[in-house]
């Protein structure tokens with residue numbers, strides 16, 4: 001890996017066994033049977049369940065797949081900083097009141113991520129606040145695909161001399177809480193990210209999370225609707241290497257069948273992709289060619305019905321010079337992630 005200042009992860013890095021990362025997480029009870037991931041009818045977008053591994057496994061204990069998180073679980077999370085001796089001390093009136101309040105919120109079907117005010121995504125703990133979209137576990141794999149692509153580029157460039165040091169510029173469209181953008185910054189220390197969202201609440205939360213994680217120096221956060229964006233504003237740091245997005249992609253007709261937790265608390269604009277679920281996807285793809293470097297990539301999370309639809313749509317738009325390179329499955333085996341690439345210069349010459 002000559003010329004690359006970041007280290008490639010071990011080959012099977014995604015399969016490392018879960019490790020409790022902090023005394024706080026280790027203190028949480030083990031996940032009860034059935035408290036783990038359970039996909040909704042068309043994948044997890046319909047039901048925000050906890051992640052299956054690492055800190056998420058600990059927090060899975062706070063979630064019941066089709067029911068409520070118990071007062072005991074919330075109590076353990078809220079007061080886990082107490083040592084074991086204090087666990088046998090009767091609760092004070094204030095603590096009882098706090099438990100009442102947390103339980104009340106959960107009984108109102110508030111997602112546990114909002115009740116707790118934070119949630120884990122990859123190795124980051126992010127602040128969560130309604131109505132900003134709660135990151136779903138499969139989106140961690142979208143981040144991994146971008147990271148793998150950057151490692152791959154780095155390995156390929158190491159075969160040539162002189163070796164260019166990669167400083168990828170990444171644009172995230174629809175940053176929500178900042179989960180994708182901040183994970184990428186953490187995993188790719190030389191990268192810079194432009195994170196945009198049309199919702200002020202999302203932009204504010206991304207900014208807050210960036211500061212909490214001390215990643216604010218390499219992120220530029222823009223409050224902007226992608227459909228009103230101009231390339232000039234987004235090319236602030238030069239042509240873009242990678243565009244990544246987990247856009248709203250739920251088909252409008254499926255919105256009514258979302259869980260009460262989602263319908264009552266999350267921003268529905270973050271989920272509703274219009275009649276064919278492709279409203280924002282098409283906008284992103286139409287904008288991509290003017291932003292990307294030659295051979296630059298777009299990584300998208302989509303509904304399992306979208307890969308064929310996007311492929312046909314791209315074939316009908318040859319002027320965009322974009323090609324569907326790969327479709328990757330999520331951990332439930334559903335086609336979930338698209339890798340689309342801007343044609344390289346030799347491809348451009350051939351056409």
Ligand SMILES: C[S@@+](CC[C@H](N)C(=O)[O-])C[C@H]1O[C@@H](n2cnc3c(N)ncnc32)[C@H](O)[C@@H]1O
Pocket residue numbers: 133134135136139173174175176177178179180196197198199202224225226227246247248267269270271280
């Ligand atoms: C599914 S959420 C993804 C949030 C975050 N990236 C994640 O994976 O947790 C989609 C996000 O896109 C934003 N969004 C929706 N339409 C948009 C548009 N036209 N322009 C910019 N952002 C948009 C929403 O506000 C929301 O934060």
